[in-house]
Amino acid sequence: MPRRLYSLILYLATPLILLRLFWRARKQAAYREHLGERFGFYPALAQALTQAKTPPGRKPLIWLHAVSVGETRAAEPLLHALSERWPDHQILITGMTPTGRETAHQLYGERVLQAYLPYDFPDAVARFFRHFQPRFGVLMETEIWPNLLAAAADRSIPIALANARLSERSARGYQRFSALSSPAFAQLSAVAAQTAADAERLRSLGAKAVTVCGNLKFDVRPQASLLTLGATWREERQKRPAWLAASTREGEEALLLDAWQKKPSAALLILVPRHPQRFSEIAQLLRARGLNWRARSAGLPTPETQVWLGDSMGEMAAYYTCADLAFIGGSLLPLGGQNLIEAAACACPVLLGPHTFNFLQASEDAIAAGCARRVQDADAVLQTVEELFADASTLTRMRERSLAFAAAHQGASERTLALLQEISAPAPDQARH
Structure with missing residues (x-):
């Protein structure tokens, strides 16, 4: 029931969401681009996915979400580790801002697919998962979207929260809406927390498989x-x-x-x-x-x-x-x-x-x-x-x-990769088949 009410509020707020986009586009015109992606429509990426096909189907895909510039840069050592561990997989990186998208292009060029993650409408996230069909997903830092996580759980797609941090202030905010946030945290397959204090706060909000892995930003080497x-x-x-x-x-x-x-x-x-x-x-x-x-x-x-x-x-x-x-x-x-x-x-x-x-x-x-x-x-x-x-x-x-x-303080990317290998492995009964 809380998630249904949350979704209804999102739908009712759609005009305000669009107004905010166009308001931000006054200073940064790129906010007017790729609008369809923000609602789960990805026609421009269909060709790229088709070209990634290998018999009998397209390459398996790993999805990494980094909301903006800071998260995109922090993800760099992890993304390289993912590419080395699964070289036969396509990597999709999603974000929410034009500057984050441009940063990803500067760092990774054509080696990855890029798109905006849709807003957390139930139908939009359903289209996202139908289109990309990721093997597993990685959310950077503190990106908790109830409908997105519920849709992933319904499709048995493991989702990890990497480089996870949660201040006391943010934890209190989530606690006020615990009927909505706690099920979302509980649906995470793994959480790689930056510190022991972050881990404790995340567990108090419902996250289960929480491990302290350190801060990925220490593994980012200046060019x-x-x-x-x-x-x-x-x-x-x-x-x-x-x-x-x-x-x-x-x-x-x-x-x-x-x-x-x-x-x-x-x-x-x-x-x-x-x-x-x-x-x-x-x-x-x-x-x-x-x-x-x-x-x-x-x-x-x-x-x-x-x-x-x-x-x-x-x-x-x-x-x-x-x-x-x-x-x-x-x-x-x-x-x-x-x-x-x-x-x-x-x-x-x-x-x-x-x-x-x-x-x-x-x-x-x-x-x-x-x-x-x-x-x-x-x-x-x-x-x-x-x-x-x-x-x-x-x-x-x-x-x-x-x-x-x-x-x-380096080494967080290796520890996080170990967690991702665990959640991406097929269940014992699946492996036998």
């Missing part, structure tokens, strides 16, 4: 070409100190610039917003403040450049390599923080704001390892930046500890 690019940028700034405000969210840029303009610094600020649709907004903000700034798309910063706006996609590892240290966005305001692991893998020390509940364990571990520091507000960010620029030996130690921290 060598990006490390080289970042090193080139670093040489071009000719020993001028530079700090990076990485993956900043709405409202944070103004706070950081306010603090910076109170006490101007000779250091270069590299400012990279989290969402590409905000690039033009931040450019307007910099113009309005009368700052000497330059966009990455216009070239490298000059000695007079105060702020270098990172208006590019897929180059974060290069920005981390270029900078002496980084502030991780999403943590200055109560937004939960963004991923600090990529910074550590690039030997870039980090500063974290007070709000890191989305990456709590990784944040606390990084602070304990000596490669991160927590600050309470924008003024403290600028003060700590200046202190570390004046203390080269401490900054060097933090860089060394960053690499050690990243290396010490």
Whole structure:
């Protein structure tokens, strides 16, 4: 009954869902593309599946869902492991955003099929499973869709939740709707949790086969070409100190610039917003403040450049390599923080704001390892930046500890793959037939 009511609400909300899509398309036109896929219609992919046929039928398919950019990048080591373990299978990667889709294309090219996962309408998810017929599915992080999971269970398609994380805040939200969420969690065939605390919260919500496997993001290796690019940028700034405000969210840029303009610094600020649709907004903000700034798309910063706006996609590892240290966005305001692991893998020390509940364990571990520091507000960010620029030996130690921290937590992809091998194996009675 709760799931029927949930489905009815979804159907009634369809006009609002479409309105939201077209509203987002004002800033990002790609939201108007592939609309049919969002409702379970995939005519454009029919030919690709046909070409994947091998006698007596098409290749078996493994499905991996990564909602947007962060999850798509985190899935990279797991996807490579899946390709090596099942080389005769086609891999489908689904997402929900154009930027996630573009990221998947950059990372995997034509090696995988790509599509949007449909909204959680019963008929839409039924069409999805009829069209693709996956052998098993992998949902990245915390993608719990009641109708999707029920439809998979009805078709005996195992579904795993990989790199699973669940903050206390999110757990309380699911608990309020436990009559709907608990059956969905219980239908997961396996859960690869990031931490013991995540595992405990997931079990409390109804998940059964939960194993702590670690964070897949530690297994993501920065591309060598990006490390080289970042090193080139670093040489071009000719020993001028530079700090990076990485993956900043709405409202944070103004706070950081306010603090910076109170006490101007000779250091270069590299400012990279989290969402590409905000690039033009931040450019307007910099113009309005009368700052000497330059966009990455216009070239490298000059000695007079105060702020270098990172208006590019897929180059974060290069920005981390270029900078002496980084502030991780999403943590200055109560937004939960963004991923600090990529910074550590690039030997870039980090500063974290007070709000890191989305990456709590990784944040606390990084602070304990000596490669991160927590600050309470924008003024403290600028003060700590200046202190570390004046203390080269401490900054060097933090860089060394960053690499050690990243290396010490690798291995999640191997542990997750072991779980997927278990759920994908045929049952004993099926194997005999």
